[in-house]
Amino acid sequence: MIDLLERWVPTQAEFDAFTEVSGDDNAIHVDPDFCATTAFGRTVSHGMLIYSNLWGMLKRYDPKIAQGSQSMMFPNPAFAGAALSLRIVEERARYLQMRVTREADGAECLIGEAEIAC
Template sequence: MIRAGWTPTLDDFRAFARLSGDDNPIHTDPAYAATHPFGRPVCHGMLIHARLWALGQGAGLAGRVVELMFPNPAHAGDPLVLTLARDGTATLAEARRQDGTPVCLARWDAAP
């Protein structure tokens, strides 16, 4: 198992918005986000997955994404725990808040 910590920042959200073109203000504008149910900017799900993917690439574990979901939001300043674990020929990749709440769950098959 591989485990790493990461605390996303609002600057991370804004940089990813510029890179991806997903400039929805729910990710980048605290005043706008405050008027919505989450109450503050939420991390792009694909930014979280990209962090997991980079961790997997560095460990030789990334493959083809088979399953991917974002069951809960992550916010700027919330420390996340990233883990990668082998499951047969697949890799299970997870990002969770420190209390264990999942924010990104992925299953990658071995690359062909």
């Protein structure tokens, strides 16, 4: 049974580095001046950066684990400097439930499931 929990405080430097490797240079991730004019008021993490941190947590737990499929939603933004709780729980064989929540208010930033390949 897998039950993992980690804390992560994303940084603007991580957003910028992920922009470089992903090519996703949307201003909402990298331009604090632009973001100040939006409803968010500050830069927002790439969804796949959040997922990458979850997957990294899982790979540290079991380096041989492989993903078969995934599904996820990003109902609320994750901000630079705002602490997140990352959690992975195996609720049934080969299926992992994933949740990322903002510590400040409990808002879910990622809700998902991954199937582990055999």
